[in-house]
Amino acid sequence: MFDHRLILLATPRQIGVLDWRPTQMHWLGEFAASAAGLAAFRHVLLDHAQLPVLLVIDTVDEDYRSDILPHVQGQSRNELLARKLKQVFRNARFTGAWRQARETSGRRDDRYLLAALTDADWLTPWLSVLHRERIPLRGITPLALAYQHLLSRLRLQEPHMLLACRLNNRLRLSYYHNGLLRFSRLISSDTQTQLPGNAADEIAKTQLYLTGQRILPREARLHVLLLDPSGQLDSAQAPLNADPAFSTRLIDMPSLARALRIPESFLAATPEIAPLAAIAGEAVQLNLAPPELLQRHTEFRWRRGLHWAAGIVAAIGLTLTATYWLHARDLRDQALKIAGETQRADTRYAAIVRNFPALATRPDQLGQTLALARQLGRAPLDVNALFLPLGQALAAHPDVVLESLTLQPMADGMTDITLAARLADFDGNYRAAMSRIDSLVAWLGASPGIAAVERLTSPVDTAPTATLTGKTTGDAKPEDTRFSLSLQVRT
Numbered sequence: 439m440f441d442h443r444l445i446l447l448a449t450p451r452q453i454g455v456l457d458w459r460p461t462q463m464h465w466l467g468e469f470a471a472s473a474a475g476l477a478a479f480r481h482v483l484l485d486h487a488q489l490p491v492l493l494v495i496d497t498v499d500e501d502y503r504s505d506i507l508p509h510v511q512g513q514s515r516n517e518l519l520a521r522k523l524k525q526v527f528r529n530a531r532f533t534g535a536w537r538q539a540r541e542t543s544g545r546r547d548d549r550y551l552l553a554a555l556t557d558a559d560w561l562t563p564w565l566s567v568l569h570r571e572r573i574p575l576r577g578i579t580p581l582a583l584a585y586q587h588l589l590s591r592l593r594l595q596e597p598h599m600l601l602a603c604r605l606n607n608r609l610r611l612s613y614y615h616n617g618l619l620r621f622s623r624l625i626s627s628d629t630q631t632q633l634p635g636n637a638a639d640e641i642a643k644t645q646l647y648l649t650g651q652r653i654l655p656r657e658a659r660l661h662v663l664l665l666d667p668s669g670q671l672d673s674a675q676a677p678l679n680a681d682p683a684f685s686t687r688l689i690d691m692p693s694l695a696r697a698l699r700i701p702e703s704f705l706a707a708t709p710e711i712a713p714l715a716a717i718a719g720e721a722v723q724l725n726l727a728p729p730e731l732l733q734r735h736t737e738f739r740w741r742r743g744l745h746w747a748a749g750i751v752a753a754i755g756l757t758l759t760a761t762y763w764l765h766a767r768d769l770r771d772q773a774l775k776i777a778g779e780t781q782r783a784d785t786r787y788a789a790i791v792r793n794f795p796a797l798a799t800r801p802d803q804l805g806q807t808l809a810l811a812r813q814l815g816r817a818p819l820d821v822n823a824l825f826l827p828l829g830q831a832l833a834a835h836p837d838v839v840l841e842s843l844t845l846q847p848m849a850d851g852m853t854d855i856t857l858a859a860r861l862a863d864f865d866g867n868y869r870a871a872m873s874r875i876d877s878l879v880a881w882l883g884a885s886p887g888i889a890a891v892e893r894l895t896s897p898v899d900t901a902p903t904a905t906l907t908g909k910t911t912g913d914a915k916p917e918d919t920r921f922s923l924s925l926q927v928r929t
Contacts, residue, residue, distance in 0.1 A: 442458075444486055445494065445714040447710055447714055451471055458718040465711055479564070490576045495578060499558065502552070507522065508547055527554040530554040584714060585603060587720050592689070597615065599613070599614045602671060604666040609625045615653075615654075623644065637671055662678055662686045675688060691705060698716060824927055843857050844856040852889065852928060866914030872896065879891055
C-alpha cells in the first residue's frame, strides 16, 4: 500500500499515466494537451488523489552539462549547487544536479551532472492540475534517467553505451558512462528519422559530438543499443557494425519483458511503460522540480511516517494484549487445574477419614492427657529445698510480715518465687525501712540454693530517673512499707 504511486510520462503533445505498485501495474491511458485532455487527466488524478506522483519528462528542451566541483557537504553544498545552476542555466526554473562520483586523485572533487529544462511552458497546464488537486509531486526527472535504470535491469556492463530508443515516432539518443547518464538528446518528429540510414547518421553525429566535447574518449568504442518496438531501427545495425568505432546490439521485447518482470503482450501494447516501470521503484537521483512543487510530497511523507508509526504502535499494542490475554488464560487454566486437584485431594481425604476406626476419646482430650502425663513424669518438687532458704531469711528478720507467695516452675530445675511483704512496724523513717528491706535482700542473695534475687517494688523508688514524691507530715502506717521480690530457687 505504501509503494503505490502514479508515474507520468509528459511530452509537449500529451501525457501518459501509469498506475504502479510492486506486484502489478495498469496503464491508465494518454491525454492530449487540450482542454478535454486536461479534464480527463484531472478525473484520473481525483480517482488516485492519495497517491504520490513522479513526472518523467520527454522533450527536446533539455540541456545536460558535466562539471567537477569541490567536495563540500550540507548547506555549503546546497549553496554551491544553487550558484552553479544559476550560472550555467541562467533563469531556468526546472534545474537539478546529481552527484555521480568522486575523483580518486588530486583534491578528490565531486563529479556532477547538471540538467535543466530550457523551455517548460508546455508543462505548466499539467502542473496546474496537480497543484489544484493537491497531488503530492515526488519529483520531475528526465526520461534519459529512466532509461538508465532500464539498462541496469538488463545487466549491461559496457563502459560506453549509447541507447537509441524510438518512442512515439521520435528518436532519443542517450550516452551512459559506466552505467551513469552523461548526455541525452531527442530528435524531433519533423526529421525523417524513420529512415534506417538517417538513424545511423544521427548516431554517428552524436558520437562525433561526444568526442568533440571530450565526453567520450577518442579511442573508446561506443556500444550502441537499439530499442524500437516497431522494428524500424533494426536495419541500422548493419551499417553501424561496419564501422569499427561501433558495436551494435538489438534489445528484443522478450528480453525486456523478462528483465522488467511484466507480460510481453502488455509491453508490446504499451511500449512507453518500459522506462516508467524501470524507474518506478527507484530513488529520484536527478530531480528538476523546484522546492515549492515538492512541499505537498514532503507533507505526504510526514503523514505516511505517522501512519507507519501508528501502525507499529498498534501492532505492538495488539501483540502485548494478545500475550497478556494468553498468559491470563494460562493462569486461569492452571488455577482451575489446581482447584480440581485440591477438590480431588479433599474427596480422597474425606473418604480415608470415613474409614478410620471410631475413637474412644476426642483428640483434645488426648492432648490434655499427654500434658498431664508429662507433668506427672517430672521429678517431685523438693519443698524443703524450696522454702528452707526463705524460712531462714524470714526467721532472721522477724520485722518482715509475709503477705503472699507465688510459685512458677521454670526450665533447668529452677522455680520462680514471687513474694509480697511489708514491715511489721513503721515510724515514718523511710531510710531505716529501706535498710531493713535491703538487709533481707542481701540475706536472700547470700543464701545457698537461691540463684538470683530481684526487687520488683519497694516503698521508695530509687531509680535515677524516678521523681521524688511523698509527704513529710502525717501518720505513718506499716502498709506504706509494702514491697515485692522475685527469687529464682534451685529445686
